[in-house]
Amino acid sequence: xxxxxxxxxxxxxxxGVIYRGLRQAISDHAxxxxxxxxxxxxxxxxxxxxxxxxxxxxxxxAEGLVDMQPxxxxxxxxxxxxxxxxxxxxxxxxxxxxxxxxAVSITPRQLAALEAQVxxxxxxxxxxxxxxxxxxxAFHVLLAEMSGNRVVARYVDELVSRCALIIALYxxxxxxxxAVSEHRSIIEALRERNGAQAAKLMAHHLGEVEGxxxxxxxxxxxxxxxxxxxxxxxxxxxxxxxxxxxESPEAGRENRRR
Amino acid sequence: xxxxxxxxxxxxxxxGVIYRGLRQAISDHAxxxxxxxxxxxxxxxxxxxxxxxxxxxxxxxAEGLVDMQPxxxxxxxxxxxxxxxxxxxxxxxxxxxxxxxxAVSITPRQLAALEAQVxxxxxxxxxxxxxxxxxxxAFHVLLAEMSGNRVVARYVDELVSRCALIIALYxxxxxxxxAVSEHRSIIEALRERNGAQAAKLMAHHLGEVEGxxxxxxxxxxxxxxxxxxxxxxxxxxxxxxxxxxxESPEAGRENRRR
DNA sequence: TGGGATTTGTTCGTATGTATT
DNA sequence: GAATACATACGAACAAATCCC
Numbered sequence: 001x002x003x004x005x006x007x008x009x010x011x012x013x014x015x016g017v018i019y020r021g022l023r024q025a026i027s028d029h030a031x032x033x034x035x036x037x038x039x040x041x042x043x044x045x046x047x048x049x050x051x052x053x054x055x056x057x058x059x060x061x062a063e064g065l066v067d068m069q070p071x072x073x074x075x076x077x078x079x080x081x082x083x084x085x086x087x088x089x090x091x092x093x094x095x096x097x098x099x100x101x102x103a104v105s106i107t108p109r110q111l112a113a114l115e116a117q118v119x120x121x122x123x124x125x126x127x128x129x130x131x132x133x134x135x136x137x138a139f140h141v142l143l144a145e146m147s148g149n150r151v152v153a154r155y156v157d158e159l160v161s162r163c164a165l166i167i168a169l170y171x172x173x174x175x176x177x178x179a180v181s182e183h184r185s186i187i188e189a190l191r192e193r194n195g196a197q198a199a200k201l202m203a204h205h206l207g208e209v210e211g212x213x214x215x216x217x218x219x220x221x222x223x224x225x226x227x228x229x230x231x232x233x234x235x236x237x238x239x240x241x242x243x244x245x246x247e248s249p250e251a252g253r254e255n256r257r258r
Numbered sequence: 259x260x261x262x263x264x265x266x267x268x269x270x271x272x273x274g275v276i277y278r279g280l281r282q283a284i285s286d287h288a289x290x291x292x293x294x295x296x297x298x299x300x301x302x303x304x305x306x307x308x309x310x311x312x313x314x315x316x317x318x319x320a321e322g323l324v325d326m327q328p329x330x331x332x333x334x335x336x337x338x339x340x341x342x343x344x345x346x347x348x349x350x351x352x353x354x355x356x357x358x359x360x361a362v363s364i365t366p367r368q369l370a371a372l373e374a375q376v377x378x379x380x381x382x383x384x385x386x387x388x389x390x391x392x393x394x395x396a397f398h399v400l401l402a403e404m405s406g407n408r409v410v411a412r413y414v415d416e417l418v419s420r421c422a423l424i425i426a427l428y429x430x431x432x433x434x435x436x437a438v439s440e441h442r443s444i445i446e447a448l449r450e451r452n453g454a455q456a457a458k459l460m461a462h463h464l465g466e467v468e469g470x471x472x473x474x475x476x477x478x479x480x481x482x483x484x485x486x487x488x489x490x491x492x493x494x495x496x497x498x499x500x501x502x503x504x505e506s507p508e509a510g511r512e513n514r515r516r
Numbered sequence: 517t518g519g520g521a522t523t524t525g526t527t528c529g530t531a532t533g534t535a536t537t
Numbered sequence: 538g539a540a541t542a543c544a545t546a547c548g549a550a551c552a553a554a555t556c557c558c
Contacts, residue, residue, distance in 0.1 A: 013328070014526090037542065049527055050545085058313065062320040064409075070271070071533045071545060086409040089355070093410070097351040151322075151344040153415060190380070272547085296523070307548050310525085329524060329554045 018046050018056035026065055026076055027137065027164045028130055033078040037066065063158045065165065077165055081214070084166040088210040091159045094152055094198040094207065095140065099186075101147040103195030110146050111191055117142055118183050125180055133164065139183055163213065171213045182208065276304050276314035279489035284323055284334055285395065285422045286388055288489070291336040295324065303489075305445045321416045323423065335423055339472070342424040346468040349417045352410050353398065353464065354457040357444075361453030368404050369449055375400055376441050383438055395422065397441055420473065440466065447473040 022042070025031045037057065039050040046053070057074045060066035060176035074080045079087065102110075117139050124131035137160045144156035182205040280300070295315065297308045304311070315332045318324035326332045337345065360368075360427045375397050382389035395418045402414035441464040447456035 004453040040544075051526060054345040054545090055316065058316060062317060063486060072535095073544060083408065089407055090409045091411070093349070093351060097347070130522090149344040149347055150341065151348045151417075155348070159409075194300070298523075309547060312524095330556095331524065 014048055015052040015055040015059075018042065018048060018053055019059050021046065022056060022060060023065065023161065026060075027161055028134065029164065029168045031076050032063060033076050033169045035076045037074040039073070050117065063163055064162050066102065077162075079162065079165055081122050081170070084170065084214060085210075087166065088206060088213075089163050090207045091163070094159070095144070096150075096200050097149045097152060098144050098156070099190070099198040099202050100195045101121065101149065101196050102143065102190055103193050104149065106146065106190050106193070106240055113146075113189075114139070114142065114187050118180060118187065121183065122180050133167075136183075137161070137164065143186075152246055163209070167213045179205075179208065272306055273310040273313070274311040274313065276300065276306060276311055277317050277358050279304065280314060280318060281323065281419065283489045284318075285419055286392065287422065287426045289334050291334050291416065291427045293334045295332040297331070299472040313406070315355075322420050335420075336427060337420065337423055339428070342428065342472060345417055345420050345424065346464060346471075349414065349421070350461055350464045352414055352417070353402070355410060356402050356407075356414070357404045357448070357460050358453045359407065360401065360448055361451050361456050363406065364404065364448050364451070369445065371404075372400065372445050372448075376438060376445065379441065380438050391425075394441075395419070401444075417483075425471045432511050437463075437466065 009010045022031070022037070031037075039057070042056075042113055043050050043053045051118070057066055057068065061068050061074070064079075065077055066074050067077045117135065121132065121135040121139065126132075140160050141157050144153040147153065182201070186198055186201050186205065189201055280289070280295070289295075289502065297311045297315070300314075301308050301311045315324055315326065319326050319332070322337075323335055324332050324333045375393065379393040379397065382393055384390075398498050399411070399415050402411040405411065434446065440459070444456055444459050447459055
């Protein structure tokens, strides 16, 4: 028998696939705040049972990306304005700490990686709103990871994701949330190992992001089924049951607001 | 039929009871880092099925209080020394922010509540190590909640709990983790609305706590069954199955204290 | 090293609760 | 407002992995 047994199955936990898929869909604004997340629908799309879907949803709930009410199921979270401000305050606090740490510890290799990241942002800027948002958040997460503090990095990652909700709810459409030039100046301050300046620039930058994020009115919401198709890495299994086959290839079934 | 149907059941989510029970047991050092947490045993003690236990365990895992490995189940987390330092760094960062906020916003009523909390600490100091630890952590959580930032408060709560693990692992036995006098001086700085001073005192205080926490060697571990009895609020149901009946009718099974 | 006992991972059925007509 | 349709809460049971002797 082979030494490497059949690793085809659970290279990663099955619920982790669902978790990451939903998380990405939310970050990408493919799922919008308030969108309902029925366990059955999600399970079908990902070819998993409700148990695993629940697991993923609970994880997202713990991160503040999903709201769950006792007998009413899950929905993408709709942070209040107050909560939004709290999130930005926490981000500023933690990311200032990241700056202070990195100004001391950063290596040339890390600086190069940051520059590469900003290059990606620049390339996507204006062209592809989706990629633009993704990369901008990734820059902040990358900084936090480079600081070496896993605890702080987890919190920053969580908060950056929640900022995507805030932008979706209150931001102007297509407002790229991070300016490339601001990221560049942060890198420069780090290169000079000027921690105070880097922290100051980061605080200012986040202030700008918050300002851009808290401006507009709620927004439309598309339907959920198609969206998830793009985020399910595995094809849904054939769905041997008769019921699934009866599903209509319906047109635009938009679900209700609020 | 009665208008108020049988509400005896889910006044609060059933898994929440398990979650809080385990969390308290860990904070109290009743469960020590590395202790195994078998789903069946916990379920029996709390009179719940494994589904609910798993839910609680996953929540604790998300908070960093429990480690879960794929087919090996859950155990109380054993943070590494590095992780311990990261936790304290994150705490210092967030709690400084709390100080800055509170120095501006604190009310006389809140100051009184803080003093009452410190009184409890003083009363318990030296007398009851368990209560002492509980109250000391509660002071920090209370401060964070008073800041009004729910996001920061959640993180602080989480980090304070994880500090209990660190003290259990690396601290000297019976080391009360917080000095009452240090808490008092923090209150004084807040009363004078001196944010810089409050932040400085808090940073110093946490440095002291970290110093006290990172000194000694691992520790003994008691058995799990009895411990959980004290944290299960509901009596375990009769366990109608035959298997459970074969369990030895051990001697003093007292539950429900407190 | 093998086999049995134990524990975890997952599915799915039933009961219960909520929304809708 | 009652009945229906639907979604969730929970638990029992099965499958697979691990542990232990």
